[in-house]
Amino acid sequence: MNINFTIEKNDNTSKGRIGRFSTTHGTINTPIFMPVGTRATVKTLDPGEVADLGFDIVLANTYHLFLRPGHDVVKDLNGLHRFMAWPRSILTDSGGYQVFSMRELTKISEKGVEFASHIDGTRHLLTPELSIGIQEALGADIIMAFDEPVAPESSHDYTKMASERSTRWAERCLTARERKDQALFGITQGGFDKDLRKESAQQITNLGFDGYAIGGLSVGESKEVMGAMIDCTEPHLPIDKPRYLMGVGTPDDLVRCVARGIDMFDCVMPTRNARNGTLFTSQGKIIIKNSKYVRDDSPLDPECSCHTCKNFTKAYLRHLFMSGEILGIKLNTLHNLAFYRHTIEKIRQAIRDDNLGEWAAKLEKE
Amino acid sequence: MNINFTIEKNDNTSKGRIGRFSTTHGTINTPIFMPVGTRATVKTLDPGEVADLGFDIVLANTYHLFLRPGHDVVKDLNGLHRFMAWPRSILTDSGGYQVFSMRELTKISEKGVEFASHIDGTRHLLTPELSIGIQEALGADIIMAFDEPVAPESSHDYTKMASERSTRWAERCLTARERKDQALFGITQGGFDKDLRKESAQQITNLGFDGYAIGGLSVGESKEVMGAMIDCTEPHLPIDKPRYLMGVGTPDDLVRCVARGIDMFDCVMPTRNARNGTLFTSQGKIIIKNSKYVRDDSPLDPECSCHTCKNFTKAYLRHLFMSGEILGIKLNTLHNLAFYRHTIEKIRQAIRDDNLGEWAAKLEKE
Numbered sequence: 001m002n003i004n005f006t007i008e009k010n011d012n013t014s015k016g017r018i019g020r021f022s023t024t025h026g027t028i029n030t031p032i033f034m035p036v037g038t039r040a041t042v043k044t045l046d047p048g049e050v051a052d053l054g055f056d057i058v059l060a061n062t063y064h065l066f067l068r069p070g071h072d073v074v075k076d077l078n079g080l081h082r083f084m085a086w087p088r089s090i091l092t093d094s095g096g097y098q099v100f101s102m103r104e105l106t107k108i109s110e111k112g113v114e115f116a117s118h119i120d121g122t123r124h125l126l127t128p129e130l131s132i133g134i135q136e137a138l139g140a141d142i143i144m145a146f147d148e149p150v151a152p153e154s155s156h157d158y159t160k161m162a163s164e165r166s167t168r169w170a171e172r173c174l175t176a177r178e179r180k181d182q183a184l185f186g187i188t189q190g191g192f193d194k195d196l197r198k199e200s201a202q203q204i205t206n207l208g209f210d211g212y213a214i215g216g217l218s219v220g221e222s223k224e225v226m227g228a229m230i231d232c233t234e235p236h237l238p239i240d241k242p243r244y245l246m247g248v249g250t251p252d253d254l255v256r257c258v259a260r261g262i263d264m265f266d267c268v269m270p271t272r273n274a275r276n277g278t279l280f281t282s283q284g285k286i287i288i289k290n291s292k293y294v295r296d297d298s299p300l301d302p303e304c305s306c307h308t309c310k311n312f313t314k315a316y317l318r319h320l321f322m323s324g325e326i327l328g329i330k331l332n333t334l335h336n337l338a339f340y341r342h343t344i345e346k347i348r349q350a351i352r353d354d355n356l357g358e359w360a361a362k363l364e365k366e
Numbered sequence: 367m368n369i370n371f372t373i374e375k376n377d378n379t380s381k382g383r384i385g386r387f388s389t390t391h392g393t394i395n396t397p398i399f400m401p402v403g404t405r406a407t408v409k410t411l412d413p414g415e416v417a418d419l420g421f422d423i424v425l426a427n428t429y430h431l432f433l434r435p436g437h438d439v440v441k442d443l444n445g446l447h448r449f450m451a452w453p454r455s456i457l458t459d460s461g462g463y464q465v466f467s468m469r470e471l472t473k474i475s476e477k478g479v480e481f482a483s484h485i486d487g488t489r490h491l492l493t494p495e496l497s498i499g500i501q502e503a504l505g506a507d508i509i510m511a512f513d514e515p516v517a518p519e520s521s522h523d524y525t526k527m528a529s530e531r532s533t534r535w536a537e538r539c540l541t542a543r544e545r546k547d548q549a550l551f552g553i554t555q556g557g558f559d560k561d562l563r564k565e566s567a568q569q570i571t572n573l574g575f576d577g578y579a580i581g582g583l584s585v586g587e588s589k590e591v592m593g594a595m596i597d598c599t600e601p602h603l604p605i606d607k608p609r610y611l612m613g614v615g616t617p618d619d620l621v622r623c624v625a626r627g628i629d630m631f632d633c634v635m636p637t638r639n640a641r642n643g644t645l646f647t648s649q650g651k652i653i654i655k656n657s658k659y660v661r662d663d664s665p666l667d668p669e670c671s672c673h674t675c676k677n678f679t680k681a682y683l684r685h686l687f688m689s690g691e692i693l694g695i696k697l698n699t700l701h702n703l704a705f706y707r708h709t710i711e712k713i714r715q716a717i718r719d720d721n722l723g724e725w726a727a728k729l730e731k732e
Contacts, residue, residue: 039685039689040685041693041694043691043692043693044692045693046673046693046696046697047677068685068688068689069660069684069685073660073661076661077661077679077681078663083681083685085677085678085682294435294439295439295442307412311413311451312451313443313449315435315439315443315449316406316449316451319406319434319435320405322434325405325409326692327409327410327411327412328407330410330412330692331412
């Protein structure tokens with residue numbers, strides 16, 4: 001599918017760029033952060049609230065929706081957009097990352113990955129063809145090739161073998177693809193080896209996808225290593241396709257990685273941290289359960305204009321958190337996502353002002 | 367405080383009436399159902415959502431807020447309205463019911479009730495004076511006298527003694543009261559004995575409160591017994607004050623009890639049932655986890671126009687419930703409260719049409 005990715009502005013001081021592309025469900029303005037809606041819901045939020053925050057696209061998980069309620073069910077219910085009442089764009093991952101994250105319980109072969117359901121222990125074989133079949137049934141706007149991220153502790157030989165197998169799987173995904181109204185992104189791998197990263201990028205881009213992801217990062221490595229892996233992959237990705245760094249990251253990561261040429265991000269951090277009571281603010285992180293907030297009648301972040309900051313005090317948010325009240329988790333989630341959204345806006349402004357490079361360089365030194 | 371209770375319309379076929387009264391934070395139109403916001407939040411809902419549902423008043427719990435975050439904290443934070451960002455009216459109970467519900471752990475004397483905190487086991491003595499002090503610190507619009515509901519299995523002698531002690535406590539509450547901008551309601555008791563109910567109603571009304579509650583019901587008795595207890599209490603309550611039946615009940619209970627002369631209700635049923643996946647609809651109760659809803663793309667209730675029914679299918683609500691997703695609990699809560707709100711509207715219309723008596727009689731026979 002031609003998503004018409006166009007670059008509107010390049011930052012003169014970094015590889016950052018402002019762009020946009022189209023899906024069946026709207027325009028995606030890049031750089032972009034995609035909230036994670038694992039099981040067809042951005043945890044705690046109503047789809048209207050996600051839209052009000054200004055997000056044009058959310059991510060959902062193939063692995064989870066395959067197991068429950070089942071992709072056939074979602075298809076019968078007219079697809080994921082209707083199912084979750086989200087009229088904007090959706091990206092589904094391929095299931096590769098979930099399989100990686102429970103790798104002690106899986107059996108990987110050339111055919112695919114055999115795994116046991118975390119819900120009922122039933123065994124399933126997820127193949128590139130099935131992953132594409134599931135993603136076509138779900139009906140997201142952007143679907144991802146099925147790949148195998150490797151564990152950081154993997155040997156060079158294993159990483160090379162898995163990386164090359166991911167290329168073969170990527171090819172099978174292209175062959176299996178039937179729907180023409182979905183963009184299909186390839187995922188580059190290569191572990192923490194610069195040569196393997198380069199080889200994977202060359203192999204995957206040679207196959208020809210609608211966009212390209214960098215996979216297998218944000219698995220515990222330092223920001224320096226992550227940066228180095230991006231730097232040796234990015235030059236081999238075509239300039240005229242969106243680049244998506246999977247599973248990243250902190251707000252500072254977004255700044256540093258856009259400056260390295262990345263257009264798209266997703267991460268559970270803002271939503272998961274919110275549920276744990278860790279909140280991002282312009283004054284640094286806040287651990288809301290801290291007793292110093294018991295009588296604090298100020299908003300979480302004086303510079304934030306989100307619903308949470310406009311209406312509620314730290315004292316109330318602390319009370320809700322200490323009492324285990326769901327409203328607290330929801331208000332925290334709203335705020336953290338607003339902070340990410342605001343960070344993206346600041347990054348866009350920095351690109352317009354040609355000073356993203358300076359900002360990113362400052363963060364690299366921290 | 368003069369709340370100016372006025373009756374606008376009496377039903378010719380029952381004791382039902384449409385009325386209204388004023389608090390510092392607005393007008394309360396009766397009959398009314400008050401959502402329960404135990405710990406200063408109607409569980410899962412944003413205050414804006416509660417207001418959008420059309421509720422003018424919510425209930426909060428003295429016992430819970432006394433223990434956490436503490437009434438002094440709420441007072442320092444400018445009171446409960448500001449704390450929970452709810453600009454409309456609030457009623458706080460006195461703590462009597464909570465003490466009753468954990469009666470195995472309490473020691474009751476003329477002075478008050480000694481109990482152990484469910485949070486940290488610390489021991490506290492809740493007296494009528496402290497209950498009023500807490501409620502004045504919290505700053506609700508309507509506060510309740512401290513009373514002792516008795517267990518259904520209590521002897522006649524104990525019920526009589528406790529009922530008379532509740533009267534003495536009610537008197538102490540009136541004496542302890544300092545704020546003039548809060549309405550103070552007395553609570554009638556008497557267990558399941560008609561004579562004791564009558565005596566309690568006479569004693570409490572003789573003391574002179576701004577409104578009157580019937581306490582100690584909805585503790586497991588049949589609807590016939592509940593009805594009989596209301597019928598022997600209600601004639602002794604002044605016609606020109608609001609009557610509040612505490613902790614009641616099902617939607618049908620609202621119909622039957624308004625027809626018996628009740629103006630105000632509160633109950634955890636709509637919100638608690640929502641969290642358990644039991645939903646009220648015009649076609650009867652729905653247990654959303656039932657597998658027959660897996661592919662059901664219809665709304666919960668075709669006659670309901672709430673946010674949940676307008677936007678989401680039973681299949682999606684089932685998926686959220688089975689996945690333990692918070693959004694599901696919130697959408698269920700929104701719907702159940704909308705159903706209660708709608709029930710109240712239908713009751714009001716029946717009073718206007720002079721046929722509430724007929725409706726209630728039909729339900730009595732079911």
